[in-house]
Amino acid sequence: MTDPVLVWFRRDLRLSDQAALLAACGDGPVIPVYVLDDETPKHRAMGGASRWWLHHSLAALDASLRDKGSRLILRRGKSAEVLAKLGEDTGAGRVHALRHYEPWWRNAESAVAKALDLVCHDGNYLAPPGSITSGSGDPYKIYTPFWRALKQTMPPADPAQRPRDIPAPAHWPKSDRLSDWDLLPTRPDWASAFGDEWTPGEEGARARVARFLDRADDYDATRNLPSIEGSSRLSPHLHFGEVSPGYVWHRTMDAGGSVDVFLGELGWRDYAQNVILQFPDYAAKNARDKFDALPWRGGKAASADLKAWHQGRTGYPIVDAGMRQLWTTGWMHNRVRMIAASFLIKHLLIDWREGERWFWDCLVDADYGSNATNWQWVSGTGIDSNMFVRIMAPLVQSPKFDAGDYIRQWVPELAGVKGDAIHDPEDAGERPDCYPKKIIGHREARERALQAARKAR
Known part of the structure; x- marks a missing residue:
């Protein structure tokens, strides 16, 4: 028997359209491995909600592998060291992996390549980040020309089927037990409702794609309406690589109607990876230097406001509904994400990085x-972004996008508020005593934000 080869899984937890796994199957006996590495990312280790998802996704991947006569080896530690030791113990000299673009994973790939024959493949994006360039050969910084150029290369290659057989090694190395990693919250179990909303794993991802097909043609009309199921809710499945973007593209591209708008959202995901490839510290630094001088609020008052935002108790119903949906389900409607982010940055004048880290967790x-690119877009600090002085008005956005039922669902104190009063119960004189007053008025907040912008200029 030839020496075994390793498949290093990270955010690519699937068997179908998995180039690293397919290549490994042609090399010899395969040892699939996932390394829980909190050391390489350091302060960018996965947040609590992602860890809940990871637990269930790894369990689903292991079950799929076992159906093929294989299994998933779990190890914990620094990726490069763990894989090197695993190679030494098993005789594996080669490791196949899908290429990742977060700065810590690029560093890890360089370290692994020093100890093993690392073979990286593409497959997590529509096109390899960095491959879509302008006529001069430079990477794009602005989304619109990037998307225009990316579309010229579409559709992506047909997605590959999962391997028929995964050759097993003569001896399996030891594996950690998933339950010993303590990825699931217990005291308290703040993720108790996550399972009602999500089914992590490749089969759950494909089922979500199939459900979305029924409404993909009406995407543009419904995606901004939080009270109905207009968005695809595929983002966590795509993030963890339980389904490839190529598979999603091919399943949806002929849906008709406004499905092109949805395909543009897949393109934005590619665009975000091209941004961090050019600016690895995009989640930590303003892309526009002038905003380094913007006088963000600090101190006790700002801390109290940040806590109220975390808890969904700002007195602005659509903001509070979004923040409570986030805490309860680990997800927030896209339109409401923009409103909630704008509120933190411009109404509360709190540094966008505080919000980015809360969303990360x-x-x-x-x-x-995607998280960094979206926050810098809303804050006006990004290389391609909304203008800082364009300040979303939550009390206008809420009725505009018919968010009444959404608010009643996620802010139960307001469930009995009828009609349009739901959008601003305080102004309508129908605010229940158990629901907080606005922590700042819109006009006051707007003027404070504009004054801060003038100081930055």
Whole structure:
């Protein structure tokens, strides 16, 4: 028997359209491995909500592998050291992996390549990040020309089927037990409702794609309406690689109607990876230097406001509904994400990085590239972003996007508020005593934000 080869799983937890796994099957006996590495990312280790998802996704992947006569080896530690030791113990000299673009994973790939024959493959994006360039050969910084160029290369290659057989090694190395990793919260179990919303794993991802097909043609009309199921909710499945973007593209591209708008959202995901490839510290630094001088609020008052935002107790119903949906389900409707982010940045004048880190911990789809790019877009600090002086008005956004039922669902104190009063019960004189007053008025907040912008200029 030839020496075994390793397959290093990270955010690519599937068997179908998995180039690293397919290549490994052609090399010899395969040892699939997942390394829980909190050392290499350091302060960017996975947040709590992502860990809940990871637990269930790894369990699903192991079950799928066992159906093929294989299994998933679990190890914990620094990726490069763990894989080197596993190679030494098993005789494996080669490791196959899908290429990742977060700065810590790029560093890890360099370290692994020093100890083993690392063969990296593409497959987590529509096109390899860095491959879509302008006529001069430079990477794009602005989304619109990037998307225009990316579309010229679409559709992606047909997704590959899962391997028929996965050759097993003569002897399996030892594996950690998933339950010993303590990825699931217990005291308290703040994720108790996650299972009602999500089914992590490749089969759950494909089922979500199939459900979305029924409404993909109406995507543009419904995606901004939080009270109905208009968005695809595929983001966590895509983030963990339980389904490839190529598979999603091919399943949805002929849906008709406004499905092109949805495909553009897949393109934005690629765009975000191209951004962090150019700016690895995009989640930590303003892309526009002038905003380094913006006088963000600090101190006790700002801390109290940040806590109220975390808890969904700002007195702005649509903001509070979004923040409570986030805490309860690990996800927030896309339109409401923008409103809640804008509120933190411009109404409360709190540094966008505070919000980015909260989302990183609370979102099941917490993706380094997308999260950072979205926050810098809303804050006006990004290389391609909304203008800081364009300040979303939550009390206008809420009725505009018919968020009444959404608010009643997630803010139970307001469930009895009728009609349009739901959007601003305080102004309508229908605010229940158990629901907080607005922590700041819109006009006051707007003027404070504009004044801060003038100081930055």
